[in-house]
Amino acid sequence: MEFNRRDFIKGTLALGSIAAVGGLAGCSSPQNQSPDSSPLADTGSIPGIPESFTDGKWIGTAMGHDDDLIVEVVVAGGDLASVRVLRCDDTIGIGTTAAPIMASRILETKNLDVDTVTGATTTSIAVRNAVADAITNAGGSVSSFSLGTTAPTGGAPQNLEVDVALAGAGTAGLIAAVRLLEAGKSVVLFEKQDIAGGSMPMTYSGVAAAESQLQSNYALGRHDENPMFNKAGMLAVMSKYLVPENDRFNGAMPYQTAMYDNSGKLVDWLHGMGVGFYSLGVNPAYGVTPYLAPGCYMGGCGYAKDFLVDRVGALGGQIIYATEVTELVQEADGRVTGLLAQGRDGSSWTVGAKAVCLTTGGFAANPDMIAEYYPEYADYKFNCAPGSTGEGILMGQKAGGAIECMGRELGAFLSTTSQAGSNFEIAFLYQTTPGIIVNASGAQFGNMMSDNHGMLGRGLRDAANGGAFFYITDESGRITTNKNELYAMDTYKCLEHRGDMVHYDSVEEAAEALGLPELASTIETHNAHALAGEEDEFGRKNLPYIDTYSGIWVISCLPTFYLTTGGLAIDTAGRVLTEAGESIAGLYAAGDVCGSIEEKDGRPYAMGFDAAMNYGYLMAEAVIADI
Structure with a gap:
């Protein structure tokens, strides 16, 4: 068993007892979106994209490390007059620090290809893509503001x-x-x-x-x-x-x-x-x-x-x-x-x-x-x-x-897969979201409550688990993921919007779509233990019942060493x-x-x-x- 900084949180729950702590701007390579993709459609109620670069205030959006990053770009006299970050949900102190720096660099140089802010590459690319989106929405050409990278100069001996x-x-x-x-x-x-x-x-x-x-x-x-x-x-x-x-x-x-x-x-x-x-x-x-x-x-x-x-x-x-x-x-x-x-x-x-x-x-x-x-x-x-x-x-x-x-x-914590462009850290999911974690066949492989980081690290290294992992929860789990009243946190509310947390109408649908042949029997066995008030085969106690009447929610995830x-x-x-x-x-x-x-x-x-x-x-x- 391990006792680590994230498990430490659980120990504060009952004063006097010890039991088996946002998002992470980590080492993953960010997903560089195409700046010219997905222009706004003309719906009738929302004006379409103008035919030429048009003065005014324009909004651009791109996926950041955590969730959508939104910028406001002011065009005046056919040029960029202002670039402002309206919303950045990325890691406080990383993304929130880097986003305005990146916006200022783009404005100062009128160049989308400026160096990213090191230490926050994913957020920097999101700002770049969001500004490009705003330029597109204003009828401008992104290529006119893609001037190539330049190395910083001007340093002297000190x-x-x-x-x-x-x-x-x-x-x-x-x-x-x-x-x-x-x-x-x-x-x-x-x-x-x-x-x-x-x-x-x-x-x-x-x-x-x-x-x-x-x-x-x-x-x-x-x-x-x-x-x-x-x-x-x-x-x-x-x-x-x-x-x-x-x-x-x-x-x-x-x-x-x-x-x-x-x-x-x-x-x-x-x-x-x-x-x-x-x-x-x-x-x-x-x-x-x-x-x-x-x-x-x-x-x-x-x-x-x-x-x-x-x-x-x-x-x-x-x-x-x-x-x-x-x-x-x-x-x-x-x-x-x-x-x-x-x-x-x-x-x-x-x-x-x-x-x-x-x-x-x-x-x-x-x-x-x-x-x-x-x-x-x-x-x-x-x-x-x-x-x-x-x-x-x-x-x-x-x-x-x-x-x-x-x-x-070494221990590991859970991260999302990179399908949304980043491996978003969900290390505390096992506390916010009652459920189970299964491997590539749909079977459980350890007790994530008493030995979370050790179990995940060993599970990743065990070839029998197939290298693919899924967190299974129900509608109640979805709600507490979005806002967990017990821990007063809503850090994981982005998972649905990012596409990491997906609903399936039935266990069978999820099993077929994800290739998890043992999922149905795993949930059935787990729920039987939960209803009986028993420990499961891994010694986990106080098992959460997973209600499948309205289907299940699945988060594709990956244990990551950190x-x-x-x-x-x-x-x-x-x-x-x-x-x-x-x-x-x-x-x-x-x-x-x-x-x-x-x-x-x-x-x-x-x-x-x-x-x-x-x-x-x-x-x-x-x-x-x-x-």
Whole structure:
């Protein structure tokens, strides 16, 4: 069994018990639609497309990462006068950040072929296609605004001296930068993408915290023994998942202990400077766990990312975008004293620093490193932050850092198939949508409630499942998918419109259309267990009855791996360690570049987002103390 960040949500449902957390702008290649396709028809009530490029306000639509993206284009004097995004439902902090940037690039250059916003390619292409649609609707020629791509230029050599330089402006990097700036340190962050955040906006927004003042103020002593609040209780739960052969510390779990020692302080720090949390006590499903507002999988992490980016600037820090750190500067005695970076515009950076922090993320988007360190997963898709390419690990190794915890089992979450143009993350579907998941023959293959990520990962790798997967639900499940009152989330409401969630009038129709010969018997057996109040053959309890009177709803889906859990060796304060366990002076790391904090303690990956935040904070505290 596994206990991970998404399963953590379920544990908040009944205060005092632990049970078996939007959309993702991942590594999938976006679907580049034809800009000239699907012109508006003349219906009589809606004017048709004019014969020539016509001044006025015109609307264009294209499928984004999540749902339709809609733009308004103003044509004046036969040219583009304004491009504005009216609606973007893509991931908060990724798509919502990139869409207006892309619109501005198109307007400024009058060119649809401008570079996409790196880190949000699918959204960028959607903006391009929507603008092209608006141009078509205005009677214009898309080819007149398709001028070809041009490489960014104008960069120059730059030299900089700071207290702390950070490689990567993701979760750990942003948290650390703000904490360092608060302490009066001069800080620069280098981010190779055009937008900050890394994988931060993609997570579920719950913050595993113990004994924060925020929680205490709400609880009033009512939940003192709740493991979602009580640190000792939390660690006791975590200890149940230790894998003996991976436990180097005889059950002590120093890395998780450090995280939960700090977690309450982190929550209060965030809350105190203005980061919003969902009101505690309002939603029984959330329990005493703080969720970043507006709630579970509703974009809270993206909003928090935007807040932290603004905070860095307000405190005098600087984020250098589209610029990749390529090398660490190291003295003869091994001390790291700076870094070198290269901008996409041709700029080069030579930075001297008292401390360098590696917060570049993992390497799930680097097929070569996957093949080297996780060869069993080399042929599988990773639905991940596109910046997770592993250069921080490689630079850390070159500086003498050790790596650890490589090659262990990886879990997967559910994504849609790419039929709508993106592998939209539906990791929490098993909670919002009562139902079952079946394989290519229509048979169930495991208990998705108690071991969701492990079961899905193993199921994908098992050739007997045929490589095709379908989530089966009924009309009630469709309703709770569109808006789930229990978890106060409607992130998956796009599934019907995208064509991922399809209705069939009968089980037999679905089985024939999808080639699922065992589907009818699978549902019959499942429902018999549900009516009898029994566990199924996989040990799943409290089975939902699937009503087939009005047919069934089917979501074609795919388990996707999403991160790597091995990385640089660090101590519990974020100092990078050598193979001999000695710290490298001046070099620090936090977040996925270090792999999983839980794996270091000897248990499977669980709380990556929480670990990145807490270890970003702990790393900053160590740097402040050391310099």
